[in-house]
Amino acid sequence: MRARVEIRFRPGVLDPEAAAIARALGHLGFAGVRGVRRAKVLEIDLATEDADAARAEVERMCEVLLANPVIETYRIELLDRG
Amino acid sequence: MRARVEIRFRPGVLDPEAAAIARALGHLGFAGVRGVRRAKVLEIDLATEDADAARAEVERMCEVLLANPVIETYRIELLDRG
Structure with missing residues (x-):
């Protein structure tokens, strides 16, 4: 299944x-x-089709690699494989 | 009004x-x-409250600064100011 993580x-x-x-847009008129x-989106294709397992796995990914919890928050959404 | 641009x-x-x-996640088990x-999200607060004007303005921003149309696509969504 596919997970979508939005990190900001x-x-x-x-x-x-x-x-x-924002400044550049102002200069351009x-x-x-x-x-x-700004936010960063990661779409992760996972082998598992179990939604609970997928969410738990992606939460661990966010904690160990994808996000810096000191300065960032993340939101996980599970998608049908698109 | 607020526009959300997703660039990938x-x-x-x-x-x-x-x-x-992907490789690092594999190495981490x-x-x-x-x-x-990966995708990039930009949320842009605009002075205008006219949806058509906002969309046209953000499309121009994508063309001149935010996206590289040779290698990227973008999708604009208008939001109520959150």
Whole structure:
């Protein structure tokens, strides 16, 4: 089955890349940009078809590799294999 | 209003970072990982409350800055300001 993980900075954590994008958009004439936030999505194809096992496995992946829990939060969603 | 843009590589474009993540997960003992794909999400707060204007503006942003149409595709979604 397929899992989708969305990883983003916790509120209040500075994101220089998002700030640079917002600034660049302003310089390019997009005057209506009030703010930009960024997130990272990982879609992971898993051998298991058991939703509980898949969620538990992806949670462990987030804890050990995919996310930095000090500054990031993550949200796991299970998808039918697309 | 808020726009959410999801940018990902076109099918067939090599993504070394996604491949590295898949490999690292395997090394960490996650044997059930069949593949990893990556996407980037940008949430952009816009001054306009007109959905058509917002979509057109964000499409222009994608064309001139946010995406590389040679190797990436993007999908724009308009959200209520959250």
